[in-house]
Structure formats: C-alpha cells, structure tokens
Amino acid sequence: MxxxxxxxxxxxxxxxxxxxxxxxxxxxxxxxxxxxxxxxxxxxxxxxxxxxxxxxxxxxxxxxxxxxxxxxxxxxxxxxxxxxxxxxxxxxxxxxxxxxxxxxxxxxxxxxxxxxxxxxxxxxxxxxxxxxxxxxxxxxxVYEKACRTKFSRILVPLDFSKESMGAIEQLREFEGIVKEIVFMHVIDDIKDVNLLDEQREEAKEKLRKIKEQFADIESQVLVVEGIPFDEIVKFASTEDITLIMLTTRGKGMLRDLLLGSTAESVLRKTKKPVLLIPVNKETEGEEYA
Incomplete structure (x- = not known):
C-alpha cells in the first residue's frame, strides 16, 4: 500500500x-x-x-x-x-x-x-x-493538469511473466478508487501464422482469469499483435486511458537492468501518466501460468 x-x-x-x-x-x-x-x-x-x-x-x-x-x-x-x-x-x-x-x-x-x-x-x-x-x-x-481522475480508466499491459504480474498485485491496492481496467497483451512473438488464432485465444483466456480477480470493477481484455510499446502508447492515446500501469521489467530483460525497454519506451513516448512498479527480486525469471 x-x-x-x-x-x-x-x-x-x-x-x-x-x-x-x-x-x-x-x-x-x-x-x-x-x-x-x-x-x-x-x-x-x-x-x-x-x-x-x-x-x-x-x-x-x-x-x-x-x-x-x-x-x-x-x-x-x-x-x-x-x-x-x-x-x-x-x-x-x-x-x-x-x-x-x-x-x-x-x-x-x-x-x-x-x-x-x-x-x-x-x-x-x-x-x-x-x-x-x-x-x-x-x-x-503554462500547464494543463493531465492527472484529473487518473484512476478512471487504467491500462495494464501484461506479458504474463511473473515480473509483469507485479502490476496486478499493486492494482489490488487501488481497488477502492479504480473505475475501469483494460488488461492488454501484445503478441510480439508469433510462433506460427497458422496458429495465430490459437495463440490469441490462449492469451485472452489468461487475461480473462486475471479479470475474474477484479469482479467488482468494470474491465475488459484486449489482445493485439505488434511492437509492445507502440501498441500500448497508441491504445492509450486513442481510447481515453487515464493511467498506464506496468512493471519496470518484463520477460527477457537482463537481470542487472532495472528498467526494461518496453517500460522505458512507453515512459518516453506516451502523453499519459505512467505508474511504474519495481520488479520483486523473488519473482525474477519466473513464468506466469
């Protein structure tokens, strides 16, 4: 908290x-x-x-x-x-x-x-x-506040690594003030074009299970393909997102880097407020099932 x-x-x-x-x-x-x-x-x-x-x-x-x-x-x-x-x-x-x-x-x-x-x-x-x-x-x-009701519609990008799931733990602390959540996964490693539909559905199912943990909050799941930071920034700007919440690192990052490339790129390019959650050392390298 x-x-x-x-x-x-x-x-x-x-x-x-x-x-x-x-x-x-x-x-x-x-x-x-x-x-x-x-x-x-x-x-x-x-x-x-x-x-x-x-x-x-x-x-x-x-x-x-x-x-x-x-x-x-x-x-x-x-x-x-x-x-x-x-x-x-x-x-x-x-x-x-x-x-x-x-x-x-x-x-x-x-x-x-x-x-x-x-x-x-x-x-x-x-x-x-x-x-x-x-x-x-x-x-x-002269500035215009960009932080009004920042917990109205939160975008939570997830790559299903244990690192990225740290955002979910923090999100629970905000349940009393969050109005809506968009859980997002970006497929950036298409294994087989012929199996893409299956890969999409698998990702959606994982997001649905996470969504069930926040049954009292309006939420939706979204799976897209592309470069993660590009898709995150684009969606946040076009869909009236009020806050982007993500961990400092996701899967594939070197252990001595506190800030992953996706988090850094989102932070640099978005015009939306960003809440960065530090990675818990105990979860480094683990995979979310």
Whole structure:
C-alpha cells in the first residue's frame, strides 16, 4: 500500500497542479507527503546557503497545500547531488512511491527523459508515478493538469511473466478508487501464422482469469499483435486511458537492468501518466501460468 510518497520539486513545474494529483491517492490509503527540494551543490557552489533559505520559503507554501488535504506533510530542503539525494531520501524516509512531473512537449519531440527522472527510474526500487503536463502556450510556463481522475480508466499491459504480474498485485491496492481496467497483451512473438488464432485465444483466456480477480470493477481484455510499446502508447492515446500501469521489467530483460525497454519506451513516448512498479527480486525469471 502507498502510505508515504516523496514529491521532489525543482519549482519549474506548477507544484499546485502536481500536489492536486495526489488527492486520489488519499482515498487509497495515502497518509504522508514528503516534499523535497535539492539545492544542486554542483551549480550553486558558494551561493548554496542563499538558495537554501529561499527554497525553504517556497517549499513551505507548497506544504500548506498538501496540509489542506489533511495529509501529514514534511518539507525538506537539502544541499547535494540532485539525483542521488532524491533516491537516498526516498530510502531514508521509507517512502513507498516517488511522484515526479514532466511536460509532454519534450516527449512529443522525442527528447530524452530528464536526467533526474531517468536516474530515479533506473536506480530506485520505489514505485514511480510520472505525471504528464500539456504545454498550452509556446514559451510560457503554462500547464494543463493531465492527472484529473487518473484512476478512471487504467491500462495494464501484461506479458504474463511473473515480473509483469507485479502490476496486478499493486492494482489490488487501488481497488477502492479504480473505475475501469483494460488488461492488454501484445503478441510480439508469433510462433506460427497458422496458429495465430490459437495463440490469441490462449492469451485472452489468461487475461480473462486475471479479470475474474477484479469482479467488482468494470474491465475488459484486449489482445493485439505488434511492437509492445507502440501498441500500448497508441491504445492509450486513442481510447481515453487515464493511467498506464506496468512493471519496470518484463520477460527477457537482463537481470542487472532495472528498467526494461518496453517500460522505458512507453515512459518516453506516451502523453499519459505512467505508474511504474519495481520488479520483486523473488519473482525474477519466473513464468506466469
């Protein structure tokens, strides 16, 4: 269960919107919000104390917004290496999840993930929720919240590996706030064209069994053929999906990689919020029956 979240901020994305995104999590058991601003020790140099003082004033105003949601709130300002400090604070404070924001403009234009977000995704074993914001006006810091009712229609891609089934375990924690689920499997390894119908039906049957575990929630199953991340991103954009939930790794990933190619590509290319579930070491390499 997600009871404590860490929300790092560099004050460039409208924090009020990002904090507004956590309201739904309160209904799923969220108790505490930790706001964190890291004064970059490499850039601030001798001005670090001044930046630290200014940041404390700003972050405290954000903390008041979180307190209005009746959540226990802690505001931290730390001088250090930004990426490492976020990961270290998440571990030290026993955060269950990290929430970070990103504008969709950079994703649309094919730019790389922000270095900080990329580092956290690749190095942390915390749940990561990446909220996306649409830039409304060219050259201005104006954003439209992309996180309204994000648990309305969740897309859960599965490749039937034990790794991917971690998303199902997490989904159970959200049963009280999820309105609709789409369970999706993408066939990317057609064994025999003549047996494709049989392969499709086998995948649908596995999805149906998973669907039965969520009998109280409206849900559907979908099996398509293609490149997994392409099909996931396309479906999410055309079918009004409000959140994509998947594990950081699926089948076939090297054991020393925390982020699989499908998860990374979905995170880079979609304009939808993404909830990444870290793989449990105990299930690595196992196959779901």
């Amino acid at each position: 997600i009871t404590t979240i860490l929300v790092p901020t560099d004050f460039t994305i409208e924090m009020e919107d990002l904090l507004g995104c956590i309201g739904e999590l309160k209904n799923a058991g969220l108790k505490k919000v930790i706001l964190l601003h890291v004064v970059d020790i490499h850039k601030s140099q001798g001005l670090a104390p001044m930046f630290e003082r200014n940041a404390k004033e700003i972050i405290e105003s954000y903390a008041n917004i979180a307190r209005e949601l009746e959540l226990e709130t802690e505001a931290l300002v730390v001088v250090g290496d930004v990426r490492r400090t976020i990961a270290e604070i998440a571990d030290r404070e026993n955060a269950d999840a990290i929430i970070m924001g990103a504008t969709t403009k950079g994703f649309i234009q094919g730019k790389l993930l922000g270095r900080t977000t990329e580092y956290i995704v690749r190095s942390s074993r915390k749940i990561l929720l990446v909220e996306k914001y649409d830039v409304l006006k060219e050259g201005k810091e």
